[in-house]
Amino acid sequence: MSTISDQSSNDPEGRSRIQSRNRETILTAGREVFARHGLRGARLDEIAAHAGMSKPNLLYYFPRKQDIYAAVLEEVLMGWLMPLDALDPDGDPVEELRRYISAKMALSAEQPEASRLFAGEILAGAPHIERFLKTDLRQLVEKKAGTIRRWVDEGRLAPIDPYHLIFTIWATTQHYADFDVQIHAVLGKQAGRAGFHDQAAQAVLSIILKGVAPR
Amino acid sequence: MSTISDQSSNDPEGRSRIQSRNRETILTAGREVFARHGLRGARLDEIAAHAGMSKPNLLYYFPRKQDIYAAVLEEVLMGWLMPLDALDPDGDPVEELRRYISAKMALSAEQPEASRLFAGEILAGAPHIERFLKTDLRQLVEKKAGTIRRWVDEGRLAPIDPYHLIFTIWATTQHYADFDVQIHAVLGKQAGRAGFHDQAAQAVLSIILKGVAPR
DNA sequence: TCCGATTTTGACCAAACAGTCAAGTTTCCG
DNA sequence: CGGAAACTTGACTGTTTGGTCAAAATCGGA
Structure with a gap:
């Protein structure tokens, strides 16, 4: 059984509405923070704050800081x-x-x-x-x-x-x-x-x- | 009594030979590391390694990371x-x-x-x-x-x-x-x-x- | 409405990190 | 030389930070 949602409201990559929205939010926040401070200088708390969610929640979508950066x-x-x-x-x-x-x-x-x-x-x-x-x-x-x-x-x-x-x-x-x-x-x-x-x-x-x- | 050397071999800013040399070494190392990673991303250990000295020694010349950056x-x-x-x-x-x-x-x-x-x-x-x-x-x-x-x-x-x-x-x-x-x-x-x-x-x-x- | 799957988070941990300190070593000058 | 000042460093501390986890909240289909 896949860990990915089976909901009918999936986007082309098989992500739920919530996933699509949150991934996008995180990517935008990450873009801003990484642009200012680079991979090393950026802080997860800062990205999470920009994205308006808790740090663990952010890590639920991108397990490591580097993953956000890569994306x-x-x-x-x-x-x-x-x-x-x-x-x-x-x-x-x-x-x-x-x-x-x-x-x-x-x-x-x-x-x-x-x-x-x-x-x-x-x-x-x-x-x-x-x-x-x-x-x-x-x-x-x-x-x-x-x-x-x-x-x-x-x-x-x-x-x-x-x-x-x-x-x-x-x-x-x-x-x-x-x-x-x-x-x-x-x-x-x-x-x-x-x-x-x-x-x-x-x-x-x-x-x-x-x-x-x-x- | 001043903490600054009274030696006759002072440079124009009242620094001993060793001070002048080490400050210069640190500034060069700092320039390289800060140029790559910025103030936040740079690590004191890294700068110290580049300068070929221990971290406490580096901090003897510049008490805080920010001081090196400013200089x-x-x-x-x-x-x-x-x-x-x-x-x-x-x-x-x-x-x-x-x-x-x-x-x-x-x-x-x-x-x-x-x-x-x-x-x-x-x-x-x-x-x-x-x-x-x-x-x-x-x-x-x-x-x-x-x-x-x-x-x-x-x-x-x-x-x-x-x-x-x-x-x-x-x-x-x-x-x-x-x-x-x-x-x-x-x-x-x-x-x-x-x-x-x-x-x-x-x-x-x-x-x-x-x-x-x-x- | 109910129930399993998904999403969210407070509390926590270990590692990384900036900065301290006291005890050593070197340098300089009389 | 001898001794005081300058320099150096190993061992340490407190904080920040990336990441974990288990439990709670929410969602969405039947």
Whole structure:
């Protein structure tokens, strides 16, 4: 007999309503706390408090702290590859890059915790996503770098190293999520206003696409 | 009677040779460990091991963990302002930006731990450098943004928001220190080779100054 | 409504951890 | 040398923290 509910109200993964809801609550709480303090620095009590439940209850769903971290991390990695993968070799190079940069900027605005969690994992030496980085990500980047190189060879893009272009895009777009606190401190309320992220996206697009030197 | 040594071999701050050496050793060890795990995630035993001394000995020099963190952080902040402050309003805009970007890239290559420590503090919500960010840094950035805006108004730079330009430069240059592990995973040995950082600096300079759209 | 399965939690435990202390060892200088 | 100050550390303490457990509360289908 399975320990998993046999109720008719199961989700696609065979979880009861309560399980689905609580797992989601915990994952959200974990994302926030892990994003701030990393795996080591995060405390179960803190995550439990964020999730609004007792610590033993939390451990009923995820037996160990590391399990929450792994689950949260996996969710985040999912959304990481997609935008880059959408870079279309047959599209207009400048337009494709504009789309990619815009998509990453939107992600930074909508899911800053995801970006921060990822950043923290990298800062810690990426012990939990080493395989992902060296296989999936590396392979995808290699493929897209080939696309960009082709664009350069065809003269449809300025001569630039594809890898460093990708790194530059990652750096600038994620900066707005990861260094959010710094940006707010430097800009004041201005950074919180509606439309700020669109303005940031415009500036980043302008710099990367056209550069800052006068024409 | 002071507890501080009266020996003739004192450094400018009144510390004995042994004190100077050990404090430096601890600060270096602390920088490495705090850069990886943040204030919360770092363990005194780990720092002590890195420094090659016993934990009580370490605490003889810095009574609390937080004291090491504060000392390390202050050192790092020192080197943070300087390069930006060197941006000369009377110099050639493109040349000044080139100098600034190069200086930041060099810092990323030479002191990646410093950059990572700073990044971790920001990710954690910057509780220990809030004042620094909102006063010193903000003031300096305001001043330099004025310089850049003037350059733009004079037509010596493409029309771009000065703040976002500064953020873009911070993002790209620090990315090479903070995300070092990711870059290595994606590029393989290539990223470790001599000259890699010069190549990266060239690419970043080219993108920010000239952009990637074809001319 | 009833009953077994699921969910929740207060009380607890063991390990990890920051920090103390007193007793040793080394260093420095007269 | 000799002795006082500076330095070092093994053994320890109190607290925090991840995780356990058994009992209570709730849920959901028949």
